[in-house]
Amino acid sequence: MSTKSEIVVHFGPEADEPEIVSELEKLTKLHALSIEDLYIRWEQFSYQKHDINTDLSAGNLDKFKQFLQHQMEKKAAKISTASTFSSASKRPKVIRGLNSSPSLFGFSLSKTANLKKRKINEGLTSDDKGDALPLNFSTNSEKDTGLGSSPNTTASELVTAPASPLKDEKESGEILDSLNLENVEIAQGLVTDVDNKLKIAPFYDPEKYHFRTMRQNLLDVADVLDEQIEMFKTIVQDHYGLSASDFGDPTIQSQSEVHSVGRIVPELSASDEFLNIESLALETSRMGGVGRRIRLDLTNINEVSFFCGQIVALKGKNANSEYFTVSEVLPLPYPDSPVSTSEELHETNILMNGAPSKIIITSGPYIADDCFSLSHLENFVERMNGEVKPHVLIMFGPFIDISHPMIANGTIPDFPNLKVQPKTLDEVFIKVIAPVLKKIESQIQVILIPSTRDALSKHAAYPQDSLNRKELHLPKNFKCFTNPATFQLNEVFFGCSNVDIFKDLKEITKGGSISMRNRFDRISEHLLRQRRFYPVFPGGTKKKLLSEIQGEKVYEQASGADLEVSYLGLTEFVGNFAPDVIVIPSELQRFARVVQNVVMINPGRFIKPTGAKGTYAQISIKCPNLEDNTLTKVEGESTVFLHNVWKRARVDLATV
Template sequence: MTQRNEIVAKFGEPADEPKVLAALEDLMKIHSLEAEDLYIKWEQYAYQRSGKATELDLATLDAFKQNIQQQIEKKSSLSGGQSSATSSAVKKAKVLKPNVSSPSLFGFGMPRTPTLKKRRVDLTPTQPNEYQKRDATATDSGTTLFTPTNGVIDNALSSMPSPSLNNPDPGKTVETLNISDIDVADGLDIDGDKTLKPSPFFEAAKFNFRTLRQNLLDAADVLDEQLEMFIRAVQEHYKLSASDIGDPTVQSQSVITVVGRIVPDSPATEGILNTESLALETSRLTGVGRRVQLNLEKVHEVSLFPGQIVAFRGKNANGEYFMVEDTLQIPHLNFPVSTSEELLAFNESMESRPTKMAVLNGPYTSSNCLDFSNLAAFIERINAEIRPHVLIMHGPFLDTTHPLIASGNIPEFPELKIQPRTLDEVFTKVISPVLRQIDARIQVILIPSTLDTVSNHAAYPQNSLSRKHLQLPKNFKCYTNPSTFQLNEVFVGCSNIDAFKDIKEVVKGGNTCSKNRFDRIAEHILTQRRFYPLFPGGIKKKKVIGDDGHERWEHISGADLDVPYLGLTEFVGNILPDLIIIPSELTHFARVVQNVLFVNPGMFMRPSGVRGTYAQISVSPPDLLDGKLTKIEGEDDVYLHNLWKRCRVDIVTA
């Protein structure tokens, strides 16, 4: 097919006019575009004009040409750096606020340790280690095999300090929640035989699906079902009928209630959004899936992000945008409850002793080696000093983005007579022996990461690891990502994907801006009723130069979402967990938001080789007489767990 025929096939009969055809061919030549790519840009341009004339003529093509030029200049300014006038913007004075755990009514004013200032640690490089390079020679069950050769790792990596020398102050508490009310639990009784058995609260079989085989119709059905679920929740909460939910894309002078998903107003939008670049996507039933631009001039306070499902009141008076006049709060799910008999049984099973948990987050080795001696030393402390009833370990254990693994420079392991041939064998021969040193009475829960080399699932939600394949004992429990499980009366939700880092908000309003960012995102997670409410997922990319000399973006990491299975990321049983653990690369924290305890334990090992932090959680036994449990009105002997009242969280250096 000739270029002319391709253009006419894409743009239709108007493109067959000689002058129009010549103008389109010039655009393709100037910007090195194929007919398909130019037509996609034309569709985007037509959508941005919001119903204005987009006939394919010379006048419209001239405006289209200017639009393409503006996009190129905008991308160039973003990639090439900002001018000194914009980059040296005046910084606002930092407002001092009381250091409290949560802006919510019930968690406000909870005592916390003062924030510690960051201090530099002497990281004087030690003598670089020698590593044997390995070249890929064969494959076994889809895993790359390596054979040893002579050589050393890159100088930039080998110049980093040895990880075993970088534990400046182990066991130091850097932050505490509920410091004045609850003592640190003693943990596992050395002479006793009482153990705490976690109970999974999810259907593991549903996670056993094949990833990266998404069907477009299935993905669309799931996204639409999310909207319909929230429409039903808003109708029930605000006592609305089906006719009260209107279509925001239709011009009308009447104020209507709408429920939809926040999306960028243009498919080509990149970077951080603002209040002028948002649109609302409707469901199939209410608006045939159409989108309409949002006008937030009348809204005083709002916090929005892509993928968020919202409820608004307003009207579309001119047919071009929906004027939001009021925001409606999405109703929260209910909290878990237990009867007095159940609470007494849980109390007796623990002999009225507090429960102790320890939470770790990978990686477990520095970026210049695959030395797990720090983890081995920490496990000695787990057995002798910390002694938790439950140890929750989040991946990655072997990170696919680790420089040595990504480059194939797998080092020799001197302690092994037979060197591992695959990455799975690196886990079973190097990491599993370390993990097996954990006391058999301690229940260990492993939550995988999408970056784990030993995981068959590279997308979220993610199936669990295989305990037998990893050669781990029976006190190890391999759970899915995300997963919800029960520890006595406490419902714990774990999600090993960095929602706190990925969610970039559009914030407007004094009170909303004054809230801590962690609190705002935690409230979004509770309101959206799922562990990762962002859509599409936050992806990290880097610019690389290909073999052809052209620049391109390469995917590094991020939330690769398996959209047809996003229902598995929702809170199980339509109840909120008492405790939600979401590890993040951002600063560690423990906060109470809407009576739910959120914990980020921090990274166990930083890339530089310095040990990070972990979370130590002490839970007082349920006592019906101390006033910390709330009795449900109208119910006989049914109580809220109120974990945030009877739980102490310590963020401790590893």
């Protein structure tokens, strides 16, 4: 692929101009960046400069150059003051045994329905195995250019401040991207004269989420981190047919090659901002290497993609007690796929009367940064009731964002339509936001998934307990699930997590072909192989701007992933299989993709910080039919069928 073609692929058709291509090529050479890395920087620039129009114009390219220069100067200043990295390996004190504390991995699901899974790698055609087949992915080349909101102040709208008029505001419901466009039609949704019902079944034990936060025990944390490594050691041993004698301690000097399973960590003194392929180490479990770390020598490896916290299986030897020279990286196997029996699929067909299902997904915040207007949410609810009529509406928080500028500054406005003004943030939701949500038709089932930034949640750590429906004064068609949550909509398994893994996962790559692949695909594959919704450790952090003095910005560390490490077992894939659909909202570009036969969705933000309309995801899923070729039959002890949702689902990303 030529440089020009690669630029157009990443930046879109608007980059197909000789002047723009020339400028972008110069920037890649000047800053020693790949086209994809340059595009990631452009996404960062666009997000930080949301108050201006960030089309690929000459003026914006000049601002982008200044942005890159400022980043380079900041990095150079940090490097000049950074201490010299130590080459010594950390040797932590040996602590109590692996079995001294009960593990949360593979926790019991006695309070939920029985799960079914089958291994699918045998006896299937190539179309039904690992790699995702190319699906029709239609993209509108236009980009959102909204610069502000202009809600008309009415008695029904709780508006506090007028916003600047929007430029090029798109119409509500306008489809921007589509996945599987030609194979599946948009579902009609709820039909009043047909009794088609969509059954919701959660697959987690809510009692396990009722733990107290900020009470982590170091020994329990060590047990959980050890258990992650030991669990994958068993998976690798079974998958590759290895014996226990094939595994060894990579921290001990030896002239023989051994297999080892461990966690990727930075070298002793390396910061995650300066990680590279030369500054990585392997952390062992207490069973596999007394918890020690050993630096990795990846000279013999041509292509690899690592990140901090990743569990990896390596083959190599430690010839000098300083490095573990890796000769082979053993890819972790993908998890199995969910299946259903013919009886279960027939029951779904009867429930839906053969009609397709329609699911809408939104992600907060639902309030702009510069005002407290709910006009977009009110209009959205009206469209759901009158036009869209989905069977299920999945809403991710935050519903009241603690990082909202007005809330952070304590300047919550008065609401002219309320006789008694709310005194707490809970009351703001109950008196201001809940009345809007209550207008959703009772036939539409609504699922609420919290965020760690939610002011409504008393549980601000991940994994996170659910919101309380009764305390929020919401009707019975609302269901509050945990974060993350795995649940079944008819036969389709959904996995939802409200922590931005696509932004927090920082890859260290080696090899050109890996870098050429789409970053969202790479991260999705990491997530599937690690069998967890958030495999990064330690979790990502966010910075808050405090002040800016003479062009120098001062930040403080704000809330990030906030991992409750002792309970990370609750972030694993339930039943040890991959859901049919995984939804993880992200601040990055919206997308819908098929990765290893799993539909991965980022619905995008509901409303932009400036008040411009955001996006939502609409999923139309054909009803399962045993007579057509959309389902794959798997023979075994009992005959079951793969759901193949990636073949019979259409995903549309549309304007709010």
